[in-house]
Amino acid sequence: MNQLNIETSRLNVRNLRDDDLWDFYLYRSDPQVTKYQGFEIMSMQECEDFIASQTERTFGVAGEWVQYGIEDKNNTRLVGDCAIKLDLHDARISEIGITIAPVNQQRGYAKECLSAILTFLFDHAGILRVVETVDADNLASVKLLESIGFKKEGYFIENIFFKGRWGSEYQYAMLKREWDARSRSSSKN
Numbered sequence: 001m002n003q004l005n006i007e008t009s010r011l012n013v014r015n016l017r018d019d020d021l022w023d024f025y026l027y028r029s030d031p032q033v034t035k036y037q038g039f040e041i042m043s044m045q046e047c048e049d050f051i052a053s054q055t056e057r058t059f060g061v062a063g064e065w066v067q068y069g070i071e072d073k074n075n076t077r078l079v080g081d082c083a084i085k086l087d088l089h090d091a092r093i094s095e096i097g098i099t100i101a102p103v104n105q106q107r108g109y110a111k112e113c114l115s116a117i118l119t120f121l122f123d124h125a126g127i128l129r130v131v132e133t134v135d136a137d138n139l140a141s142v143k144l145l146e147s148i149g150f151k152k153e154g155y156f157i158e159n160i161f162f163k164g165r166w167g168s169e170y171q172y173a174m175l176k177r178e179w180d181a182r183s184r185s186s187s188k189n
Contacts, residue, residue, distance in 0.1 A: 004059040004068060004084075008116045011109065012071040013082065016054045020069050021047060023078035027101035036138040037099060040163075059125070063088030070100070070113050079104035082113055084121070092128040094121050110144050118148070122176045129175050136168040145172045149182045 006013040016024070021044075027033045028042040042050070050067070057066045065085040069078050080100035087093035096117060100110050121127040132150065134141040146152075150172035158166035 002058060003056075004066070004120075006116045006120050007073075008112050010073055011079070011113055011116070012073055013068050013113060013116060014071060015057065016051045016067060016069045016081065018051060018055070020078050021051060023101070024051060024069075024081065027080065027099065027103075030102060032102060033099060035163075036135040036141070059084065060086065060091075062086045062091045070098075070109065072104075079107075079109050080113075082117065084117065086127075092126060094125075094127045094130045096121075096130055096132050105140075111148060114144070114148055118174065118179055122179045127176065129173055131171060131173045133169050133171050135162075136170050142170065142172075148174070149178060150174045151178075 003015045004013065005015075025042070025044050025047040028039070028047055029044075031041055034041050054067045057064070059066060063086070065083050067081050067083045070080045070082055071077065072079050078101070080098065082098040083096065085095045087095070096114070098110055098114060118130060121130055131153075132141075132145060134145065136142075136155065151174065152170050153173050154171035156169045156171070158168055160167050160169060
């Protein structure tokens with residue numbers, strides 16, 4: 001498939017580029033951002049290497065995470081990044097993730113971005129099920145997922161040794177039929 005490009009009223013979700021380095025580094029090197037993430041604080045070199053590894057990736061390779069930049073259309077700066085992975089054994093199942101820079105939080109960017117990604121996955125990519133696993137202490141992510149319509153399917157107690165301690169996680173999921181029902185309901189209002 002081609003490189004992904006999803007547009008909303010305020011955002012472009014597109015492949016990371018070399019000129020994203022500074023914005024990417026600013027939040028990926030912030031301990032508050034990495035607190036609940038599967039990555040550690042990143043150095044400038046690690047950010048540069050990571051972006052280089054992602055710039056040419058395309059959507060649709062089963063088992064491969066692809067990280068995308070979330071760009072503010074007004075100033076072409078990154079507000080964060082998101083990732084999509086198709087399940088290795090069933091490409092109709094997708095996992096997603098999102099990181100928003102602290103300076104851009106509480107502005108609705110995460111919800112706008114995830115809603116656009118779900119529209120793409122369910123309405124254009126033939127995805128049946130989208131999942132996200134979040135740290136049980138990450139209340140902002142839990143609230144976001146529930147506001148979009150994800151359902152909590154699992155609670156895994158101290159299932160991961162994470163940043164020097166045992167952590168618990170929730171698994172959330174949404175099915176295409178749930179997304180379709182939610183879309184129909186919101187279009188009637």
